[in-house]
Amino acid sequence: MGFSFDIVKKDETSLARLGRISTPHGEIQTPVFMPVGTQGTVKALTPEEVSDHIRADVILCNTYHLYLRPGHEVIQRLGGLHRFMHWQKPILTDSGGFQIYSLSALRKITDDGVAFQSHLDGSTHFLTPALAIEIQQALGADIMMCLDECIPYPSSFQETAQATERTTLWAARCREKTTGTEQALFGIVQGGMHTELREKSAGDLQHIGFDGYALGGLSVGESTQMMHAMVDHTVPLLPEHTPRYLMGVGAPADLVECAGRGIDMFDCVLPTRNARNGMLFTRRGKVVIKNACYREDARPVDDQCQCYTCRNYSRAYLRHLYMAKEILSYRLNTVHNLFYYSTLMEDIRTAIREGVYEDFRRCFYQEQEAEEEA
Amino acid sequence: MGFSFDIVKKDETSLARLGRISTPHGEIQTPVFMPVGTQGTVKALTPEEVSDHIRADVILCNTYHLYLRPGHEVIQRLGGLHRFMHWQKPILTDSGGFQIYSLSALRKITDDGVAFQSHLDGSTHFLTPALAIEIQQALGADIMMCLDECIPYPSSFQETAQATERTTLWAARCREKTTGTEQALFGIVQGGMHTELREKSAGDLQHIGFDGYALGGLSVGESTQMMHAMVDHTVPLLPEHTPRYLMGVGAPADLVECAGRGIDMFDCVLPTRNARNGMLFTRRGKVVIKNACYREDARPVDDQCQCYTCRNYSRAYLRHLYMAKEILSYRLNTVHNLFYYSTLMEDIRTAIREGVYEDFRRCFYQEQEAEEEA
Numbered sequence: 001m002g003f004s005f006d007i008v009k010k011d012e013t014s015l016a017r018l019g020r021i022s023t024p025h026g027e028i029q030t031p032v033f034m035p036v037g038t039q040g041t042v043k044a045l046t047p048e049e050v051s052d053h054i055r056a057d058v059i060l061c062n063t064y065h066l067y068l069r070p071g072h073e074v075i076q077r078l079g080g081l082h083r084f085m086h087w088q089k090p091i092l093t094d095s096g097g098f099q100i101y102s103l104s105a106l107r108k109i110t111d112d113g114v115a116f117q118s119h120l121d122g123s124t125h126f127l128t129p130a131l132a133i134e135i136q137q138a139l140g141a142d143i144m145m146c147l148d149e150c151i152p153y154p155s156s157f158q159e160t161a162q163a164t165e166r167t168t169l170w171a172a173r174c175r176e177k178t179t180g181t182e183q184a185l186f187g188i189v190q191g192g193m194h195t196e197l198r199e200k201s202a203g204d205l206q207h208i209g210f211d212g213y214a215l216g217g218l219s220v221g222e223s224t225q226m227m228h229a230m231v232d233h234t235v236p237l238l239p240e241h242t243p244r245y246l247m248g249v250g251a252p253a254d255l256v257e258c259a260g261r262g263i264d265m266f267d268c269v270l271p272t273r274n275a276r277n278g279m280l281f282t283r284r285g286k287v288v289i290k291n292a293c294y295r296e297d298a299r300p301v302d303d304q305c306q307c308y309t310c311r312n313y314s315r316a317y318l319r320h321l322y323m324a325k326e327i328l329s330y331r332l333n334t335v336h337n338l339f340y341y342s343t344l345m346e347d348i349r350t351a352i353r354e355g356v357y358e359d360f361r362r363c364f365y366q367e368q369e370a371e372e373e374a
Numbered sequence: 375m376g377f378s379f380d381i382v383k384k385d386e387t388s389l390a391r392l393g394r395i396s397t398p399h400g401e402i403q404t405p406v407f408m409p410v411g412t413q414g415t416v417k418a419l420t421p422e423e424v425s426d427h428i429r430a431d432v433i434l435c436n437t438y439h440l441y442l443r444p445g446h447e448v449i450q451r452l453g454g455l456h457r458f459m460h461w462q463k464p465i466l467t468d469s470g471g472f473q474i475y476s477l478s479a480l481r482k483i484t485d486d487g488v489a490f491q492s493h494l495d496g497s498t499h500f501l502t503p504a505l506a507i508e509i510q511q512a513l514g515a516d517i518m519m520c521l522d523e524c525i526p527y528p529s530s531f532q533e534t535a536q537a538t539e540r541t542t543l544w545a546a547r548c549r550e551k552t553t554g555t556e557q558a559l560f561g562i563v564q565g566g567m568h569t570e571l572r573e574k575s576a577g578d579l580q581h582i583g584f585d586g587y588a589l590g591g592l593s594v595g596e597s598t599q600m601m602h603a604m605v606d607h608t609v610p611l612l613p614e615h616t617p618r619y620l621m622g623v624g625a626p627a628d629l630v631e632c633a634g635r636g637i638d639m640f641d642c643v644l645p646t647r648n649a650r651n652g653m654l655f656t657r658r659g660k661v662v663i664k665n666a667c668y669r670e671d672a673r674p675v676d677d678q679c680q681c682y683t684c685r686n687y688s689r690a691y692l693r694h695l696y697m698a699k700e701i702l703s704y705r706l707n708t709v710h711n712l713f714y715y716s717t718l719m720e721d722i723r724t725a726i727r728e729g730v731y732e733d734f735r736r737c738f739y740q741e742q743e744a745e746e747e748a
Contacts, residue, residue, distance in 0.1 A: 040694065044701040046682075070669065070694045078672055078690055086686045295444065298452055308420075312460045316452055320414065320444045327418040327704050 002181030003143070003211050005243050005264075011351070013358035015235065015262035018349055021058075021243055023090040023142035024182055025082065028057040030243065030264040031352075033255060033345045034092060035338055036272060038062045039069070040085040043272050044330040045338075047087040053308060054338045055346075058090040058142075060267045063135050064099035068118050068125075072138040080140030092267075093141035095132045095174075095188075098248070101150045109149060111169060129173035133185075141183060145214065146174040148188040153221040160192035167216075168204040175208050184211035186245060192217055193226060195233050202237035212243040215263075219249045228257060235262040252281060252344055256364050259348050260357055271341045275333035278322045281340040283367045287315070289333070294319040307339035308332075376555030377517070377585050379617050379638075385725070387732035389609065389636035392723055395432075395617055397464040397516035398556055399456065402431040404617065404638040405726075407629060407719045408466060409712055410646060412436045413443070414459040417646050418704040419712075421461040427682060428712045429720075432464040432516075434641045437509050438473035442492050442499075446512040454514030466641075467515035469506045469548075469562075472622070475524045483523060485543060503547035507559075515557060519588065520548040522562040527595040534566035541590075542578040549582050558585035560619060566591055567600060569607050576611035586617040589637075593623045602631060609636040626655060626718055630738050633722050634731055645715045649707035652696045655714040657741045661689070663707070668693040681713035682706075 002024070009018040019030040035042045035050060037059045042050050050056045061081060066072060075084050081091060100106065100116045107115035113128035132147035147170045149163040167190045178185050187205035191197030205213060215234055218227050231246065238244055245265035246258050255266055271281065280287040282302040287294075289301075300310035301318065309318070309332040321329035351360030376398065383392040393404040409416045409424060411433045416424050424430045435455060440446060449458050455465060474480065474490045481489035487502035506521035521544045523537040541564045552559050561579035565571030579587060589608055592601050605620065612618055619639035620632050629640055645655065654661040656676040661668075663675075674684040675692065683692070683706040695703035725734030 039698045039700060040691075041700050041702045044705075046702065046705070065698075069698060070690070074670055074690070077670060078688060084688070084691055084694075086691075296448055296451060314452060314458070316444070316448070317414075317458055317460075320458075324413045324439075324443060326413060326415050327701060328415045328420065330701050331418075331420070331705075 003184035004181075005212070005241065007241065009353055009355075011260075011357040012355050014260040014361070016260050016348070016352045016357045017262065017264070018352040019243065019264055021090075021264075023058075023184070025088060025090045025142050026057070028090055029349060031255070031259040031345060031348050032057055032265050033341050034058050034060045034265065034267040035341075036060050036062075036267055036269050037085070037087075038269075039065045040075075040081060042334075042338075043276070044327075044334040047085065049335065050338070051087070051089060053335065055342050056089070056338070058092060059087065060092045060094065061139070061141070062096070062099055063093045063132065063139070064096035064103070066093075066139060067096060067135050068120055072135040076138040076140075080138075082140060090142040091139075092143040093136045093139055093145065094247075095145040095147040096127055096135070097132075097148045098150050100127065109166075111166060113147070113170075114149075129170040130177050133174050133177040137177075137183060143184045143186060143212070144174075144178070145186050146171045146188055146210075148190055148216055150217060151190075151192060153192070153217075155192050157194055157197070160190075160194055160197055164190045164192075164197045164201050168201060168208075171205055171210075172208050175210070181211065186210055186212040186214050186243075188214045188216040188247070189234055189238070190217050193222060193230060195230075198230065198234050199237055202234060206239060210242070212245060212265075213238045214245040214247050216247050218246065219254070224254070227254075228261070231258055231261045231263065252341070253364070253368070255341075255344060256348065256361055259352075260361055271337035272334055275337040276330050278329070278333065280333060281337050284370050285368055289315065289318050289322050291319075301336055302340075305336065305339065305343075307336050309336040309339075377558035378555075379586070379615065381615065383727055383729075385634075385731040386729050388634040388735070390634050390722070390726045390731045391636065391638070392726040393617065393638055395464075395638075397432075397558070399462060399464045399516050400431070402464055403723060405629070405633040405719060405722050406431055406639050407715050408432050408434045408639065408641040409715075410434050410436075410641055410643050411459070411461075412643075413439045414449075414455060416708075416712075417650070418701075418708040421459065423709065424712070425461070425463055427709065429716050430463070430712070432466060433461065434466045434468065435513070435515070436470070436473060437467045437506065437513070438470035438477070440467075440513060441470060441509050442494055446509040450512040450514075454512075456514060464516040465513075466517040467510045467513055467519065468621075469519040469521040470501055470509070471506075471522045472524050474501065483540075485540060487521075487544075488523075503544040504551050507548050507551040511551075511557060517558045517560060517586070518548075518552070519560050520545040520562055520584075522564055522590055524591060525564075525566060527566070527591075529566050531568055531571070534564075534568055534571055538564045538566075538571045538575050542575060542582075545579055545584075546582050549584070555585065560584055560586040560588050560617075562588045562590040562621070563608055563612070564591050567596060567604060569604075572604065572608050573611055576608060580613060584616070586619060586639075587612045588619040588621050590621050592620065593628075598628070601628075602635070605632055605635045605637065626715070627738075627742070629715075629718060630722065630735055633726075634735055645711035646708055649711040650704050652703070652707065654707060655711050658744050659742050663689065663692050663696050665693075675710055676714075679710065679713065679717075681710050683710040683713075
């Protein structure tokens with residue numbers, strides 16, 4: 001069984017849509033948030049916890065990290081990434097591009113690819129569009145991403161135009177390397193904050209043809225207003241009947257806003273990274289667990305949350321674990337934050353199903369603001 | 375229901391005995407190994423994992439750590455340690471003495487108690503026998519330990535005699551602070567490597583009268599031979615019908631040897647600490663998971679082990695997690711090592727039940743040696 005996408009319901013009060021992605025490793029209900037499992041593990045959790053308790057349909061793993069360690073060929077010989085990490089559901093892999101720009105000592109970009117130094121040992125590597133696909137094929141990803149050129153924000157029109165052009169060139173080369181639909185391939189729309197370039201990128205990519213389209217180069221330092229404007233502008237440029245994936249986004253309000261703008265897929269390290277830093281998400285805003293006010297607070301983080309952490313532990317205990325730097329702190333906080341995200345996505349899907357997205361959106365903000373008054 | 379101890383069966387080929395300790399929080403099958411939950415958490419695991427998967431009957435928590443952070447009074451106001459850490463089964467707390475000697479800047483010991491500086495913030499504290507009990511009562515421990523004076527190894531007869539004398543003085547003061555049997559109190563036999571002092575200590579403590587007797591001041595740097603000799607010498611000095619607890623011991627072979635010498639209870643950080651350092655225990659010896667030979671090893675750590683880790687993950691994946699310093703590495707390794715320990719203790723109890731302890735002991739060494747030849 002290959003990749004397919006069906007729209008189940010369209011909301012009438014917004015551009016939100018309820019959908020279903022089919023992959024060789026199962027279905028994904030959209031709009032979906034994908035927990036990040038950078039190095040072949042969603043940090044601090046077991047696959048069973050991510051699957052059964054967090055109820056995640058799909059996770060994202062990083063090509064860059066797995067290529068460098070333990071190596072995609074090692075994983076392939078061990079039966080692929082699903083088997084290696086004991087995860088049975090769909091996996092989306094990024095192309096490695098973003099990590100090269102953010103983590104490694106960058107050497108040189110040409111139309112052929114990007115030469116870079118490993119952040120682990122300084123070894124030199126040359127990533128081409130073809131190699132990016134080869135790695136993702138070896139890993140056995142259900143959804144692969146094209147190699148793209150990421151640029152800093154802000155960038156001039158000229159710099160952005162050149163990177164966008166190269167992203168299209170690379171997208172065509174990635175597409176050539178794939179066969180069949182066992183492993184889907186998504187193109188990445190670039191173009192920075194320049195609407196004209198976004199239009200060209202979206203058009204050129206559709207000319208090549210992909211199983212889904214991602215919006216790249218957003219949430220890179222621009223204002224929320226600007227990000228929303230670019231999403232507003234780009235979504236109508238994309239085909240109706242393929243998934244739309246907003247990469248690296250975001251905060252809870254971003255998910256609510258952008259699902260309402262027609263985005264189907266999200267990923268972000270925010271819930272997992274913030275968990276490890278003691279920042280917990282709740283319906284009523286954030287809880288910074290190290291704060292002294294929680295020292296003897298016998299209440300759960302969120303008394304309406306049904307996650308394992310909230311059902312069994314007080315804020316006082318979570319604060320103690322955090323202060324003591326106990327491993328269980330990372331676990332319990334991560335469980336809570338990812339549970340919050342998956343519950344939010346369920347609420348988003350329910351609102352679309354019931355055709356009341358705009359009401360839902362308004363309630364979301366009212367609840368968040370309730371905390372600030374409390 | 376208070377504390378009691380019953381001997382179920384005595385082995386005929388050794389001094390080993392099968393027993394059952396009853397506490398307000400449930401029964402403990404002996405010989406037992408107690409996982410260490412220093413700061414109110416067995417590092418890296420949830421209470422459910424420790425209880426259901428590791429099948430631990432009892433854990434040990436550290437008075438010193440919990441007194442300093444978050445404070446025993448905080449824990450008491452939150453309903454006691456069981457509730458605070460979400461652990462329903464028995465808890466044994468040590469007295470804090472050992473940690474003062476090993477972790478804090480030691481100020482001064484007098485017959486009244488010990489003045490010390492916190493290793494966390496340098497604050498000064500004065501721990502008396504009465505306070506040690508008060509803390510353990512506030513925590514709600516099922517089994518409390520007397521405050522003892524720990525000495526370095528080697529120590530002269532004179533130094534050891536003085537510390538042992540003080541330990542007895544403090545034991546009497548601890549005993550005076552307790553009432554009823556809801557919370558049991560164990561005395562700690564000291565005396566270093568001096569048999570004469572061990573005899574005096576054991577006799578004096580029994581004169582005071584405790585619910586159980588621990589052997590302290592062993593596994594502190596002396597040879598295994600010396601440790602066994604001290605156990606051999608001390609066990610017959612203790613009453614038959616109370617539990618005997620060998621503190622801070624030990625390696626798998628130590629458990630096999632000392633259960634055979636009549637010890638009922640053990641605790642040690644070895645399985646949990648080694649797990650975090652990538653050292654895994656197996657029936658056939660140790661596996662150092664970072665070794666390059668495991669890079670593409672698709673086999674589990676131990677193909678006969680039924681733990682969660684061995685049922686689902688390869689050595690190659692465990693090596694990857696370890697090299698990548700992933701939190702899941704600590705979790706999976708800890709699960710395996712504690713499962714190994716609890717299985718070993720079950721095997722020990724089965725051998726006693728079947729009256730074949732000496733055979734079991736021989737087989738244990740044969741299996742361990744099998745690895746070295748392989």
